[in-house]
Amino acid sequence: MSLNPIQLAVNGTLMRGLALNGNLTQIGGTFLREAQTAPCYRLWSIRDIHPGMIRTSQGGSAIALEIWEIPALGLSQLLLQEPPGLSVGRILLSDQTEVLGILAEPYLCEGQTEITAWGGWRAYIESLTKNSKS
Template sequence: MSTHTEVAVNGPLMRGLALDKNLIQNNATFVREAKTEAIYRMWAIKGEYPSMQRVRTGGTWFNVEIWSLPKTNLIEVLNLEATGLTLGKVVLENGGQVLGILGENYLTQQQEDISQFHGWRNYIQQKSKN
């Protein structure tokens, strides 16, 4: 039985961003970049972090990072996330599934839909240009 699990991240937990230390300090290692299946939307919550949610219609794909994380540290990483972010299954473009950070529906109310950027990193790069 494996001692690690793969987790898809899509916000400040990504390499080089503000919260990647939450993964690194919990002995996670970067595995690869990936894309989700085109069944999600993403919102910027107060401009600070994303909330990615699976939708029935109007979905698109997102760039994510896959990290390998000791199963015993998974809850610690989740507890460091903002309220309303949760753990769920994320479907990748190749049809595979991994655990991933998703957002509860209430988070997105009156928040900016940033789906057209296909990921948090693209959104913050565009935001910094403005």
């Protein structure tokens, strides 16, 4: 029995050109497209190392992410390489479809900097780079 590839939404360091993107490409991941979540998510910077995204019933916004196609059997390998507190869940996209994606367990975001207003991890880390050049 062969398993069909799955679509996976990523919102942080797994995205193209960022620190852990190699984890996706090593399992045979293929970039499909950029996308946004429905406006029901909040995003935190976890010590400025990676983001944590949580679905919420209030105070949410659309968050930029990427959709990748990965071999179903590669999902467990990918998760084992993710930082503690990140897991896979269903993510509602702006077009109202759902895909699997990387989410944070709520405890991970406690006491961290909320970055929802930036609309995504890339925009937030770019703001850090601009501020350090000032």
